[in-house]
Every structure is written in structure tokens, then in C-alpha cells.
Amino acid sequence: MSNVEIEITQKRELHTKLWKMANSLRGNMDANEFKDYILGLIFYRYICEHEESEFKDKLHIGIEELYKTNPAQCRDIAILNLGLGYFIEPQYLFDRMVETIKTGDFELEILSNAFKAYSNSTKGQESEEQLSKLFNDVNLTSDKLGSTYKEKGELIGKLIIAIDEINFDFMNSKIDLLGDAYEYLIGQFAASAGKKAGEFYTPQQVSKLLSMIVTKDLTDVKCISDPACGSGSLLIQVADRLKEKDGKFIHIYGQELNTTTCNLARMNMLVHKVDFNKFTIHQGDTLKAPSADQREYGKMDIVVANPPFSANWDPNSTMEKDDRFSGAGKLAPKSYADYAFVEHMVNSLSANGCMAVVLPHGPLFRGNAEGVIRQYLVETRNYLDTVIGLPENLFYGTTIAACICVFKKNKTDRNVYFIDASKYFEKGKNQNILRDEDIQRIMDAYASKKDIDKYAHLASIEELQENEFNLNIPRYVDTFEEEEEIDLNEVMAEYHRLDEEDKKITEELNKYLEELGLPKF
Structure with missing residues (x-):
């Protein structure tokens, strides 16, 4: 099994x-x-x-x-x-x-x-x-x-x-x-609760994929972080993945806005045998009031998150001076906090660490301030390593497709790898499911960084510049399937054959109707 x-x-x-x-x-x-x-x-x-x-x-x-x-x-x-x-x-x-x-x-x-x-x-x-x-x-x-x-x-x-x-x-x-x-x-009771579980919980298979990505080249690490940790499922998966590799970590850090869910994350740590002195889950607004651990530059070797999609935040004058957000010269829009979370995470990432974040597709191509921040992260800082398109309807509370963006500060080239994994999943009753083989397909491609027909492409900095740093996956991975060419002569021949067959059947039927004294067709 x-x-x-x-x-x-x-x-x-x-x-x-x-x-x-x-x-x-x-x-x-x-x-x-x-x-x-x-x-x-x-x-x-x-x-x-x-x-x-x-x-x-x-x-x-x-x-x-x-x-x-x-x-x-x-x-x-x-x-x-x-x-x-x-x-x-x-x-x-x-x-x-x-x-x-x-x-x-x-x-x-x-x-x-x-x-x-x-x-x-x-x-x-x-x-x-x-x-x-x-x-x-x-x-x-x-x-x-x-x-x-x-x-x-x-x-x-x-x-x-x-x-x-x-x-x-x-x-x-x-x-x-x-x-x-x-x-x-x-x-089961979302209507009465008025909540979305997706805000607090990342499905197991998605968590597994993220944990495999960030631990691929890392075994022994100091600090693991999730600045929007919800129930802590992502942090737990990363810790488990390191243990599977006979690796180790020194400390887990998380921050969660919701008080109840923050306590749930702490409970989850203990249930998964993470000792109390090896984790610190803070309660609070990561963007507005990050814990000292979260704010510290370059502290975290592994950073993972599934922040709330396109949430509202308060990009005020104080944020403009915040080291986490000041680099690009623009703040993420008030109605789209996606890049605010990304910039916060990048700020905390260590020089040789790995970061993976779940995002909606909008941040890949939206313009204005987000376009400026995107270009800053890709061209100026050269931090974006990989973009992975996921199947739709994987998360509770939304049917939209999401993506995973992988960031590293120690890249040795200026390329960005694109994977379109949107068509590989098992259809479920309520949510679709990433199977083990789907995850392995992604990981095999991610490890190779090779071009794979209709699945993956390694884009050069020149390609990214030509596309004005629009990272919409279909620009780089062509999944178009040509329809089989229709032979009109063959279609017409089949039409005539069926027409003749219909006439013969009608003649036979009329003979029987005549014998019975019934009207003909």
C-alpha cells in the first residue's frame, strides 16, 4: 500500500x-x-x-x-x-x-x-x-x-x-x-464557521513536495522558518524530511496571526515529537510585527510558507523604511500582500539556504508595483530559482491553481526553471490530490533542470528580459496539444456511407409497415 x-x-x-x-x-x-x-x-x-x-x-x-x-x-x-x-x-x-x-x-x-x-x-x-x-x-x-x-x-x-x-x-x-x-x-461546516481551513492548513502532499524541495541539497541546518505557519504542517514535514535523510536541525521558528491556530501549531509540534525547546511559535502579524527571530536578516536556512493568497495589508510609510521591503523601491499593493510575504521570507533566508513559497498565479504576471518587485528579485538580486505550476483545486477553500516559487541566494547562473505540473494529479471528491508519482515527476525535473517537452523549460535571463519579467508559465512551457488533422474527404465518404445505410434500413422498415397496414416513413 x-x-x-x-x-x-x-x-x-x-x-x-x-x-x-x-x-x-x-x-x-x-x-x-x-x-x-x-x-x-x-x-x-x-x-x-x-x-x-x-x-x-x-x-x-x-x-x-x-x-x-x-x-x-x-x-x-x-x-x-x-x-x-x-x-x-x-x-x-x-x-x-x-x-x-x-x-x-x-x-x-x-x-x-x-x-x-x-x-x-x-x-x-x-x-x-x-x-x-x-x-x-x-x-x-x-x-x-x-x-x-x-x-x-x-x-x-x-x-x-x-x-x-x-x-x-x-x-x-x-x-x-x-x-x-x-x-x-x-x-464540513465551513458555512456555519465562516472560516476557511485553507488559511491555516496546507494539504499533506503539497507540504511533502515543499519539504522535498527545500531539503534536496540540505541535510544539517540551524533554523527552519514558516512566517505564516497556520497549524504547523509545513514545518513538521520539513523536520520529518530531514530526519529521513539522517539530518538534523537546531530550532524551528513559526509565526501565526490567529491565536487559536498558533496554539494548534504548538500542539502539533509536540504530537510530532518535536521537543518544546526546539521550537518557538510566535503569535502576531508577521508583516506588521514580526518576532525578533523572523525579522533577523539571513538567520533561516530553510524558509517555507503558504501565506494567505492575495491578502490585504497596510503598506504605510513605516514599511517603506523597513529593510525587508525597501530594496525594490516599491511596496506590494494594499490588496495583494503576496510579495510582502515573499520579501519578508527572502530577508530571513541565509546565504546558502533554500526557500519555497506557495502563491497564486497573479504575482507571476501582475504589473505596476508587483512587476517592479518581481524584476528586482529576478534581475537585480538573482534570487528566483524555480517556478512550479500546480494542479487546480488542491487547497481547501479555493479551486484556483497555485504555484510554488523557489528562491536561493547562492545561485551560480541567472536562469529560472519553469515546471508545468498542472495536468498531473488524481481527481478527488472535494479536492484534487497530488500522488506520489506526481511529486516524484516534479522532483526529477527539478533535480535535472533539463528541458522536458510540454512539462519543463530552463529559461535564460535573456528570455526573461524579452518577456519583461512576466513569469506566467505558459510563456515558457508550451503545453499546447495539436488536434488531429481532419480529413474532409474521409468525413464525406463516411457521411455518404451512413446515408446509404439509412436508406436501406428505411426501405426494409417500410416493407414491414406495409405488411401491417401501417403508414410508411
């Missing part, structure tokens, strides 16, 4: 359970609200199971046994020695909570106290900034859970039991459990 088939199977199983859980809450609240409860409780189950397995695998002792002997020591071992950055007391572990629900002893206060105890365990620790507020969006006092304290507890109890029934294999899953669950919940 291929990875894609395994992913589809795992997603189907997850979605069935999520649908069941979502329906238990759907009448009370919209998807944007109940996803916080479902994702929060899935994550809580994970950190409980992870804590238990760490004690058993590394210390060869059960957490309850050690806690009975010395609670303070048990807490310090979990936070410091095992490097978890948090501690969950045995009485608050997920499976203990399930037991209390089944025996009828569960009360909402137990979960509320569990969340508080978890948060307090991070206070004063190195992990506090990243881990202390992860359950802030799980509002256990909301009237939408029920009108009485008992009703609220019963509904949360049902959710916990439903989550317990899911056969999560956190360590061996081929899918991004939290990210995919998020996408599914928003996708």
Missing part, C-alpha cells in the same frame, strides 16, 4: 469518528467553536499517553508508582529530566478520566482542574511561553455545552469517550492528525 493509500485510509477512519463527535455538538455550537473542544481533548490524550510512555520506556517505572513515593521528584523528572516541559498528575491522566466517566463519577471540575494543573506545571519553566496556554480555547464554562453544570459535564464526558475509542497510533501515523482533524471539521 502506497503512502497516499495509507493516508487516505487513516483519514477515512479519523473522519468517521470526528463526524460522530461533531454531530454530538453541532446543534449547540458551530464548527469553529466545537473544533476547539475536539482538538484540545485529542491533544490532551496525546500528552497523557506520551508522559506515561516516557516514564515506562526511559525509566522503566510506572508514573503512579513513582508519584506515590515522591510527588515533587516525579514532577521534576517529567519536566526536567525527561524534557517534557509539563507534568500531568496520575489522577488527571486521560485513561483515568475515562474510568471515572464509565463509573459515573466524572464531573466537569475534574477536567478543569486537570487543565489548570497542567498549566501550573509549566510556570517558571523554560516551556512556559510555548506550552502554558494550550488549553485556553477549551471553554468548559460555555452555556453552549449545556444549560446546567451536569449537562456540560455529560457532553464533555461523551466527547472523551468518543476520543478514547479512536485507535490513534500517534507515533506511526502517516497523517497530520491535529492538522487534518482541523481541516476536516472546518471543511
